[in-house]
Amino acid sequence: MPWGAQQGAISDPGAFLRDLFDVALARADPMQCVPPALPPRPAGRVVVLGAGKASARMAEAVESVWGPCEGLVITRYGYGRPCHGVEIVEAAHPVPDQAGVDATRRLLSLAQDLGPEDTCVMLVSGGGSALLCAPADGLTLSDKQALGEAMLASGMPIGQINAVRKEVSAVKGGRLAAAVHPGRLITLIISDVPGDDPRDIASGPTVPHPSDAARALAILSDWGIEAPPAVARFLAAGGAPQDATATASGETRICAAPVQSLEAAAAQARAAGVEVRMLGNALEGEARELARTQAALALEIARDGPDRPVLLLSGGECTVTRRGKGIGGPNAEFVLAAALALNGQPGVHVLACDTDGVDGGAEVAGALADPATLTRARAQGVSAQAELDANNAHGFFAAAGGQVITGPTLTNVNDFRAFLILP
Numbered sequence: 001m002p003w004g005a006q007q008g009a010i011s012d013p014g015a016f017l018r019d020l021f022d023v024a025l026a027r028a029d030p031m032q033c034v035p036p037a038l039p040p041r042p043a044g045r046v047v048v049l050g051a052g053k054a055s056a057r058m059a060e061a062v063e064s065v066w067g068p069c070e071g072l073v074i075t076r077y078g079y080g081r082p083c084h085g086v087e088i089v090e091a092a093h094p095v096p097d098q099a100g101v102d103a104t105r106r107l108l109s110l111a112q113d114l115g116p117e118d119t120c121v122m123l124v125s126g127g128g129s130a131l132l133c134a135p136a137d138g139l140t141l142s143d144k145q146a147l148g149e150a151m152l153a154s155g156m157p158i159g160q161i162n163a164v165r166k167e168v169s170a171v172k173g174g175r176l177a178a179a180v181h182p183g184r185l186i187t188l189i190i191s192d193v194p195g196d197d198p199r200d201i202a203s204g205p206t207v208p209h210p211s212d213a214a215r216a217l218a219i220l221s222d223w224g225i226e227a228p229p230a231v232a233r234f235l236a237a238g239g240a241p242q243d244a245t246a247t248a249s250g251e252t253r254i255c256a257a258p259v260q261s262l263e264a265a266a267a268q269a270r271a272a273g274v275e276v277r278m279l280g281n282a283l284e285g286e287a288r289e290l291a292r293t294q295a296a297l298a299l300e301i302a303r304d305g306p307d308r309p310v311l312l313l314s315g316g317e318c319t320v321t322r323r324g325k326g327i328g329g330p331n332a333e334f335v336l337a338a339a340l341a342l343n344g345q346p347g348v349h350v351l352a353c354d355t356d357g358v359d360g361g362a363e364v365a366g367a368l369a370d371p372a373t374l375t376r377a378r379a380q381g382v383s384a385q386a387e388l389d390a391n392n393a394h395g396f397f398a399a400a401g402g403q404v405i406t407g408p409t410l411t412n413v414n415d416f417r418a419f420l421i422l423p
Contacts, residue, residue, distance in 0.1 A: 010272065010309060013420050014368050017351040018404070020311075021365075021416055023268045024261035025355060028190060028411040030054050033256040034061035037188055041066045042119040047183075048086045049073065049107050049176075051132035052125030052202055053356045054190045056081040056088045057410035058255075059123060062188075072110060073123060074103045074131045076358075079408045094361075095148050096133035101141050104134045104171060111176060114183030120250075122176065122185065126192025126356060126412035128202025129162055134170040136240040143228045144168060154223045155321030157284050158193060162203040167216040167239035168231060173199075174208030175240070177247045185250030191257040192356075192412045194282030194316050198252050208247050213239030258282070258315040258414045261355065265416070266313055274309045274420075283316035287330040288337035288388065290318055291352075295341035298348050298419040305423065312419040320360065326392030329360030331415055335367040335402070336393040338419075340384050344371045347422035353404050356412035359394070365406045366415075367397045376400045 010016045026032065048059055048071030056075040060083055063069055068085035076093040091100030114120055135144050147168065151161045166173035177185060187206045189198060199207045213235045220227050227235070234240075259281040266276040279297075283290060294312060301310050318330035331352040338350045353359070353366030377384055377400035387396035397403045 010422065013349040013422065014370060017349060017368060017418055017420055020265040020268055020418060021351065021353055021404070024265045024416050025409055025411060027261045027264035028256040028355060028413040030057040030061045030190065030255070030411060031064065033190070034058050034188060035065050037253045037255045038062065038065050039186070042184070045114070045118040046121065047071045047110055047114060047118065048121045048123065049111060050123030051205070052123070052128035052190070053079055053093070053412045054125035054410060055123045055128070056083070058125065058188065058190065059083050059086040059088070062121065062123070072103065072107050074100060074107065076127055076131065079410060081410065091131050093127045093130045094152060095145050096130045096141065098141060100131050100133040101135070104132050107132070108134060108171060108176070108179050111179040114180055116182040118183045120180045120183050120185050122187045122206050124187060124202045124205065125190040126202065126414070128205065129165050129172065132171055132202065132205055136168050136170050136234065138234055139168055139230055143230050146228045147231050150225045151223070153322040154225055155286060155319040156219070156223050157319060158317050159200055160219045162200055164216040164219055165203050166209065167211060167213045167235060169203065169240060172203035172205055173211070173242065174204060174206065174247060175242060176205035177208060178242070181247055187250065187252040189252065189254045190411060190413060191254055192317070192414045194284055196254055196257045198254070207252065208242070211239050211242050256411070256413055261413050261416065262313050262315050265418070269311045274311050275306070276311045276313060279312055279314035281315040283314050285318060287318035287320050287334040291334040291337035292341045294417070294419060295338040295350070298350070298421055299342065299345055301421045302345055302348050306421060307423055309423065310421040314417045315414050317414050320391060322391055324390030324392060326387070326390045327361040327394060328391045329362050329364065329366070329394050331359045331366030332364065332393035332397055333388065333391065334417060335369050336384060336388050336396055339369040339373050340388065344374055346371050349420045350418070351404065352415060352417040354415055355409060357406040357409040362394045363405070364394055365404045367393065368402045368404055373400055373402060
C-alpha cells in the first residue's frame, strides 16, 4: 500500500518516537530478561550480590523465581526495589559517596564468607563502577571522587574511564571473584557498554583481567588529566595487586544488551510501515559531532523525498567535553546539536535518551526536537547556539520544550537515538 494511503499511522511523530523508546526500555526490563537467564536454584547457601542502576530490579526478578534470598545489592539513589530477603542499599552515581564505600565493604564481607559448597549470584549493570566503590589500600574516597570528576568532565570514553578505575580499586577487574573464592559464582549482566564485553561492564568485578597501571597512567596523560597525588604515586608503583590464581569458578550470562533494545524498537517501527536503517549499536564519540553526522544523513534522506517514513536508529555512549558551565548531558546535547544542524527541516524529528533515565548530571532521560524547536526557543529569547556552547542543553529544552523525563527506569542499556524522517 502506498504511504499516502496510511499517513495517519504517525499522526504524532513525537509520541511515535517516545513509544519506540518505551519499547526499548521494556525489552531491557530485568523482570523480563533476568528470569530466562536464571538456572535452577543451586543447592546449598545462595548469596545474591549486585551493583548498578538495574541491580535492585534484577534482585527483585531473581526472587520472583527463586523466592527470598540473602544478600546485598547497591543501586543509585531512587532506584531501590522491594525485595523479600536481599537488602537494597542506595548510594551516589556517577561520583561515589561514603554510602557506596560502606555498602561495598559489607558486600565484600559477604563474598569472603562463602565456602566451596556455596553459590554467589552477582548482578551487574551499568553504574556499578561508581556504586561498587572500594578504594585500594593507600587511597581514599576523596582521591577516587576527584579522579572520577576529572575523567567525566574530560569527555573520556567510558571504556578508558573504567580501565583507570580498575587500577585503583579493591573490587573491580575481577577482584570480587577473588573474594568469592572458593565459592561458586554466577554473574548475570545487563550491558551498557559498546561491544558488551563483561570485562568493561561496571569495570568487570567478577571477570579477571591483568592489571595495567602503566596503561592507566598513559590514558590520564593522553587526556591531560592530572591525577590526585596519591593516585599518581599509587599507579606509578604498579596499581592494585591481583591474585588471578584464587578466583571463583563459574559462568557469566548477559541478560540484556543495547542491540536487543534497538531491534525491539526497529520491529515496532517496521510494523507501522516505517523503513528502518540501523546505524550501529556501539557508537561513541563527542555528542555534538555524532549529531551533526547523523543529521546530515537525515537531511539527505529528507531532500531525496522518501516515499514512506524512514527511521535512523543508533545506540552506544556519547560523551561531552565540558566547555561551559552547563550540566551537560550527552543525549540532550546530541538533540540540540542535531536541531541546529537540521535548522527546522520540515518532517524531521529527533529523540535521544539514556535508557537509565538520567542524562549526565540531570534527572532527565534526554530530549526530543521537532521542526519548530528552534522557533519556539527564539520566541522565549533562548539562543540554541549559545546554550550548546555552554553545554546547557538541558536548560535549553527546559525553556523550549522537549525534555523527556521518565523517572527511574530500573534498567540501563546505554543511549537510544532516533531520527524520524516523514515523506
